[in-house]
Amino acid sequence: MDIEIRGEILDDDWGEWYEWLGYSCTYPRKVINQLKLANGEPITVKINSPGGDIFAASEIYTELRGYSGEVTINITGIAASAGSVIAMAGKSRMSPTAQIMVHNVSTGTYGDYRDMDHASEILKNANDTIANAYMCKTGMSREEALELMNNETYLSAQKAKELGLIDEIMFEDDNKVNLSALSNLKMNKLYNSMAYSPVDLIKNLKNRFNDESHPIQSQKNKDDFLLEQKAKSLINLMKIGGIQ
Structure with a gap:
């Protein structure tokens, strides 16, 4: 009651x-x-x-x-x-x-x-x-x-x-779950694979799309490649934002 x-x-x-x-x-x-x-x-x-x-x-x-x-x-x-x-x-x-x-x-x-x-x-x-x-x-x-x-x-x-x-x-337990998820993101290996700044990303995309011999010239490969680069860019922005 x-x-x-x-x-x-x-x-x-x-x-x-x-x-x-x-x-x-x-x-x-x-x-x-x-x-x-x-x-x-x-x-x-x-x-x-x-x-x-x-x-x-x-x-x-x-x-x-x-x-x-x-x-x-x-x-x-x-x-x-x-x-x-x-x-x-x-x-x-x-x-x-x-x-x-x-x-x-x-x-x-x-x-x-x-x-x-x-x-x-x-x-x-x-x-x-x-x-x-x-x-x-x-x-x-x-x-x-x-x-x-x-x-x-x-x-x-x-x-x-x-x-x-x-x-x-x-809700303290729920908060801990969320913080733990953030911690897991921090430790993810993708986080350490970031090799591009936004400027580098644009240059890299331009070079690869202009390279006729590069395997990403098919539409499917282009889409997969863009998705990969977006993920890397997002991780980079997170690092810039101060999430260490």
Whole structure:
């Protein structure tokens, strides 16, 4: 069963209003109901969210961590802010084109200096609690997690994997096959048989076609010869382009 974490992450009341208005959003009650329907069967959580309410994200994270069945998390677009917290709730994979963003908790407040000092302490405490999600997933220290948050860090799939924030990069095996094919092309003996620059190729063609005794004078031989020269020319252009 697929569970989608899309759009803004909201509390239940705001989430139902957003949904009624047709906006893409995620809220705890919606996820909890889907988990009940899954009833212990394996689930795949697909995340593409800019974040939102950190308490709603914490509730969703906790429900996923406590789910009795297998949880696989796929980050397909961006798992930012509160969305990155949810991404820490299970075994995770990330698209090579996706990103994770982690940063400090923020809020709005008003009042005198005592209110501002109090708000600052609340935010620092919230940062500590959110850092736990990254620490539990990766084994990194609190200081390392808070540094990532302080720097408002955007992470590619490769960097996220290096830090342990994800377990796999999607399609990585397919990418390796493609790179291997390129490597085989590089090692092909034809690559080393290139003896002509484009200018040399033209001169060679002209000389051979003007030579009545040359075996390529038949049309079939001419076609075969042109095909051979095109292949050599292509390899030469690849070398010029920097593929070593």
